[in-house]
Amino acid sequence: MAQEDIRVTVKGQVQKPGTYAAKAGENMLDAVFAHAGGLADSRFSLRAVLVGGARGHFAAADELAAPLTSPAELMVVDSGSCLVNFVRLLFAYNKTVQAGYGGCPACRGALAAGARLLARLCTPLRSAADLTELERQAGVANPACPDQCSGLKPLASALDQWREEFAEHAAGHCRASICAELMLSPCNNACPADVDLPGTIALTQLGRYTDAVALGRHDNPFFLTCGHVCEEPPCQKNCKRLNFDDAIYSQSLHRYAGEKAARAAGGLGKALTHDTIRPGTKSGRKVAVAGAGPAGLAAAHFLARLGHKVVVYDRNPKPGGMMTYGIPAYRLPPATVEAEIAAIAALGVEIRGGCALGRNITLSRLREEYDAVLLALGNGKSRSLGIPGEDLPGVIPALDFLRQVADTGAAEVGRRVLVVGGGNVAVDVARTARRLGAEHVVMMCVEDRFEMPASPGEIQAAEDEGITISVLAVPLAFSGDGRVAGALCTAIKPGPYDVLGRRWPPAPLREAGRDEEYDTVIIAIGQMTEFDGLEDSGLACTKVFIACPDGHATSLPGVFAAGDCAGALNSVVKAVGSGKAAAFAIDRFLTGAGRKLNSPLRSKLGCSEGEYAWAAARRARMPEQDPAVRVGNFAPVELGLDDSRAAAEMLRCICAAKGGRQ
Amino acid sequence: MKPRQLKIARTASQIVFFLLLAALLVGTFCSVSLGGDYYLSCPLGVLQLTLGAREMLVGAVVSGLLLIGLTLLLGRVFCGWICPFGALTDWLRKPLARCRAARADGPALHPDNKVLKYGVLGGVLLAAGIFRSPAFCTICPVGTTCRTAGLQGVNFGLETATVPLILSLETVNRRFWCKVLCPIGALLAVFARFRLAKIRLPFAACAGCNRCEQACAMGNSPRQGHECLKTDPTVLQALIEYGVPDLLDRPGQYERAPQPLRDLLDAKAGSLSVSGAECTSCYSCVAACPVLNRQADKSGAVDQSAQISA
Ligand SMILES: Cc1cc2nc3c(=O)[nH]c(=O)nc-3n(C[C@H](O)[C@H](O)[C@H](O)COP(=O)(O)OP(=O)(O)OC[C@H]3O[C@@H](n4cnc5c(N)ncnc54)[C@H](O)[C@@H]3O)c2cc1C
Ligand code: SF4
Numbered sequence: 001m002a003q004e005d006i007r008v009t010v011k012g013q014v015q016k017p018g019t020y021a022a023k024a025g026e027n028m029l030d031a032v033f034a035h036a037g038g039l040a041d042s043r044f045s046l047r048a049v050l051v052g053g054a055r056g057h058f059a060a061a062d063e064l065a066a067p068l069t070s071p072a073e074l075m076v077v078d079s080g081s082c083l084v085n086f087v088r089l090l091f092a093y094n095k096t097v098q099a100g101y102g103g104c105p106a107c108r109g110a111l112a113a114g115a116r117l118l119a120r121l122c123t124p125l126r127s128a129a130d131l132t133e134l135e136r137q138a139g140v141a142n143p144a145c146p147d148q149c150s151g152l153k154p155l156a157s158a159l160d161q162w163r164e165e166f167a168e169h170a171a172g173h174c175r176a177s178i179c180a181e182l183m184l185s186p187c188n189n190a191c192p193a194d195v196d197l198p199g200t201i202a203l204t205q206l207g208r209y210t211d212a213v214a215l216g217r218h219d220n221p222f223f224l225t226c227g228h229v230c231e232e233p234p235c236q237k238n239c240k241r242l243n244f245d246d247a248i249y250s251q252s253l254h255r256y257a258g259e260k261a262a263r264a265a266g267g268l269g270k271a272l273t274h275d276t277i278r279p280g281t282k283s284g285r286k287v288a289v290a291g292a293g294p295a296g297l298a299a300a301h302f303l304a305r306l307g308h309k310v311v312v313y314d315r316n317p318k319p320g321g322m323m324t325y326g327i328p329a330y331r332l333p334p335a336t337v338e339a340e341i342a343a344i345a346a347l348g349v350e351i352r353g354g355c356a357l358g359r360n361i362t363l364s365r366l367r368e369e370y371d372a373v374l375l376a377l378g379n380g381k382s383r384s385l386g387i388p389g390e391d392l393p394g395v396i397p398a399l400d401f402l403r404q405v406a407d408t409g410a411a412e413v414g415r416r417v418l419v420v421g422g423g424n425v426a427v428d429v430a431r432t433a434r435r436l437g438a439e440h441v442v443m444m445c446v447e448d449r450f451e452m453p454a455s456p457g458e459i460q461a462a463e464d465e466g467i468t469i470s471v472l473a474v475p476l477a478f479s480g481d482g483r484v485a486g487a488l489c490t491a492i493k494p495g496p497y498d499v500l501g502r503r504w505p506p507a508p509l510r511e512a513g514r515d516e517e518y519d520t521v522i523i524a525i526g527q528m529t530e531f532d533g534l535e536d537s538g539l540a541c542t543k544v545f546i547a548c549p550d551g552h553a554t555s556l557p558g559v560f561a562a563g564d565c566a567g568a569l570n571s572v573v574k575a576v577g578s579g580k581a582a583a584f585a586i587d588r589f590l591t592g593a594g595r596k597l598n599s600p601l602r603s604k605l606g607c608s609e610g611e612y613a614w615a616a617a618r619r620a621r622m623p624e625q626d627p628a629v630r631v632g633n634f635a636p637v638e639l640g641l642d643d644s645r646a647a648a649e650m651l652r653c654i655c656a657a658k659g660g661r662q
Numbered sequence: 663m664k665p666r667q668l669k670i671a672r673t674a675s676q677i678v679f680f681l682l683l684a685a686l687l688v689g690t691f692c693s694v695s696l697g698g699d700y701y702l703s704c705p706l707g708v709l710q711l712t713l714g715a716r717e718m719l720v721g722a723v724v725s726g727l728l729l730i731g732l733t734l735l736l737g738r739v740f741c742g743w744i745c746p747f748g749a750l751t752d753w754l755r756k757p758l759a760r761c762r763a764a765r766a767d768g769p770a771l772h773p774d775n776k777v778l779k780y781g782v783l784g785g786v787l788l789a790a791g792i793f794r795s796p797a798f799c800t801i802c803p804v805g806t807t808c809r810t811a812g813l814q815g816v817n818f819g820l821e822t823a824t825v826p827l828i829l830s831l832e833t834v835n836r837r838f839w840c841k842v843l844c845p846i847g848a849l850l851a852v853f854a855r856f857r858l859a860k861i862r863l864p865f866a867a868c869a870g871c872n873r874c875e876q877a878c879a880m881g882n883s884p885r886q887g888h889e890c891l892k893t894d895p896t897v898l899q900a901l902i903e904y905g906v907p908d909l910l911d912r913p914g915q916y917e918r919a920p921q922p923l924r925d926l927l928d929a930k931a932g933s934l935s936v937s938g939a940e941c942t943s944c945y946s947c948v949a950a951c952p953v954l955n956r957q958a959d960k961s962g963a964v965d966q967s968a969q970i971s972a
């Protein structure tokens with residue numbers, strides 16, 4: 001071992017726990033992501049690093065990135081853990097076990113009190129007062145203490161950095177879905193739209209398909225859309241079934257319930273009509289929603305059920321936002337989205353297409369005419385690379401390309417297509433280009449294979465369709481005479497690890513440049529919000545989003561924001577959840593009361609109602625169109641579960657949700 | 663015995679005792695003649711008689727102690743396997759639950775109040791002392807079931823009403839009487855805490871699914887052992903050493919833990935059991951636990967019909 005090497009021990013949620021010799025200049029992130037091989041479970045991200053064992057502290061971001069100076073023992077915590085519970089266990093340990101830990105009367109008292117309070121915060125006994133008291137105990141410090149009150153350190157450093165997670169517990173929510181006492185079921189707790197998944201599964205098992213869909217749509221008006229597009233659904237992260245094999249394939253069951261309901265009711269539209277989802281008694285208040293994406297429409301759905309008159313404005317002729325103009329038809333049948341939007345319109349929501357905020361109507365006008373305004377403008381603008389040749393014809397932003405295909409069903413792409421980007425949007429673009437006849441499609445991204453932001457299933461599907469993935473590479477310039485004809489590309493050297501395990505920023509190795517020939521280049525490196533027409537409205541914005549310092553309320557009174565334009569959510573279900581929360585915030589603003597919507601179906605049934613599969617059954621596999629065939633059409637790739645697979649999948653649910661009937 | 667067999671055995675036992683005590687009139691449960699001077703008596707009846715008569719009848723006390731002895735051995739098996747009123751509530755659970763679903767929510771009495779029955783017990787004993795007679799016996803649903811369901815039933819007129827009346831409490835919560843009010847159960851619960859034969863669940867591998875709690879009609883929380891295990895000092899020490907203090911909270915992580923750690927967790931879990939005071943030894947939790955039944959499945963003991971062919 002060289003002189004300057006530093007011994008770091010890495011434990012916890014990493015691939016390869018062990019003791020490593022870190023070189024001079026390496027930091028804790030290198031120890032975690034390079035030496036110890038990164039996180040043990042790719043579904044989670046890095047949450048915290050506890051330095052120095054049970055009496056150590058949680059490293060702050062700058063400490064993680066600073067070069068190591070002395071040997072360290074790191075305990076790695078991923079986002080699957082609840083920090084409150086984690087600290088609770090450390091306290092239980094420090095309080096009773098720690099051999100030789102003397103401490104002083106002050107810190108021993110604080111440890112005992114803290115252990116009790118932390119235990120309370122993980123159960124329904126929790127209260128806001130517990131948190132206040134906990135903070136007081138965490139602040140106990142006695143310079144004369146022989147152990148420097150070190151037993152309290154994990155709590156003090158956790159409160160410094162993640163106070164909001166403790167506050168959520170005090171309000172009865174555990175974001176990691178670990179503190180089981182606080183929730184109906186882990187899946188329900190984790191679903192951003194708060195879908196009662198055990199209930200919908202139980203109703204489906206009982207053959208009450210329309211009820212199942214109604215229960216799903218009670219919380220998520222895009223329940224069936226989510227059945228197609230919920231990717232890596234949050235509800236599956238801490239599913240109890242993971243104890244045995246794999247999480248319940250929830251979204252496929254949404255879809256199954258929808259298909260059965262449509263068949264039973266004689267049409268999707270009819271299947272979505274249900275007694276439990278009705279317009280509320282008229283309040284006489286009017287709300288304008290700008291943006292008819294999932295966030296705006298979900299908000300409209302809940303506002304209408306609360307009795308308010310809602311008008312939704314959208315600059316596009318058709319509503320649906322990215323569900324209509326972004327997500328390709330082979331993943332989401334347009335009929336499903338249209339039916340769910342029609343069901344929202346049936347609640348009395350008026351949708352005005354072709355009316356852009358900032359162009360056809362101003363924010364101040366909306367504020368005058370309506371009692372409240374919700375901005376749900378999405379992230380409608382593609383980011384650009386800022387390299388030479390990007391303005392050549394044939395270099396197309398991803399969203400423009402997808403939109404053209406959604407509108408006309410066609411686009412001229414030529415034989416060879418380069419897609420720049422490694423996320424799900426890039427995969428969608430590449431697979432769409434392939435379906436439009438491109439023979440040679442290359443996806444180029446700066447990440448390495450295992451770091452790509454696109455979900456593994458999508459990457460696999462793209463490769464099955466013959467798409468080439470070029471990793472650790474970037475284009476430096478595009479060239480062509482009147483139209484793009486080639487790209488100068490090069491390999492990159494990844495940058496240092498950030499807290500999410502990404503290596504950023506990448507450094508292009510210019511000398512390794514190579515010319516490649518392409519007929520079309522599509523840029524899919526991310527989206528951002530368009531503020532056109534909002535500049536002089538007085539609305540406060542951060543660099544990329546509309547600022548919502550207080551939940552969903554913006555800097556202007558009576559103006560709220562939700563969806564992708566208020567923070568990068570990048571998924572339909574999160575946009576729905578955000579729109580839903582904004583709807584209740586608006587209702588509180590309008591009526592002054594914290595109202596709720598109830599459904600007689602909600603929290604009544606759990607999966608424990610029926611039998612479950614005792615045998616260790618694997619998760620159902622989704623039947624798919626053959627790759628060789630599907631590249632020639634836009635029909636859904638995933639064919640949906642058949643009866644026997646769906647039945648077996650539902651039997652896999654072992655969780656006896658709290659709301660289940662006894 | 664496998665869970666399903668246990669369930670069959672319990673139901674069989676309930677039927678046999680129901681027929682014996684309530685229908686065939688071998689006697690009533692209150693005091694079944696075992697031949698000669700020996701009786702198998704309701705310990706609460708004996709206590710009331712003793713207090714009422716202000717004297718100890720050795721024969722009666724011995725008779726009452728038989729059931730207490732059984733409870734010390736096996737817990738409140740009386741409640742789960744013998745009591746004819748308990749059997750009635752079990753058999754009528756489904757229809758009664760339907761009434762419950764129809765009721766507006768928010769029962770006046772907390773359906774899981776576990777302390778109240780000790781108060782009832784005190785009251786019953788006090789009443790016996792004051793009135794110098796076993797007053798409670800006249801409304802005891804257990805005794806009434808025995809006395810009125812059989813041939814003698816006709817003689818008892820109004821008393822018959824007690825059974826349906828108390829049964830209707832089931833619409834508040836299952837085994838409401840047994841859980842919240844029954845003074846006999848309270849008396850047995852005092853001794854059941856010290857039962858010798860304990861019920862164990864796989865607390866180390868526990869999935870935290872809550873099925874056992876849901877299965878338990880007595881409002882017990884069988885998985886409490888899992889909670890105890892999490893904060894056991896030896897366990898915490900080992901888990902922190904390993905680097906994952908919350909291993910027992912994270913789905914699937916026990917399965918992936920190194921064998922020595924699993925052995926330690928299993929050994930600790932083996933010393934924990936389902937708490938005895940409320941448990942009627944019905945074994946519903948054991949039958950409901952997917953971990954236990956999965957282990958059975960590994961040895962090929964459980965039916966594989968649900969296996970997916972994918
Ligand atoms: C190609 C692609 C694929 C995706 N795939 C998935 C997936 O598989 N699963 C998943 O969960 N998520 C997916 N997403 C993400 C998801 O679609 C978005 O996160 C979600 O649609 C955001 O909803 P939103 O309502 O905030 O915004 P949007 O859906 O973007 O809707 C915003 C609406 O506002 C309108 N608008 C904008 N500016 C104005 C204005 N000035 N005046 C009037 N109207 C305006 C727009 O026309 C649009 O209709 C995908 C996104 C893309 C781009
Ligand atoms: S909407 Fe998505 S996150 Fe919510 S329950 Fe369904 S699949 Fe899970």
Ligand code: SF4
Pocket residue numbers: 863864865867868869870871872873874875884885888947950951952953954
């Ligand atoms: S049934 Fe088994 S796995 Fe489920 S909570 Fe109870 S002990 Fe744990």
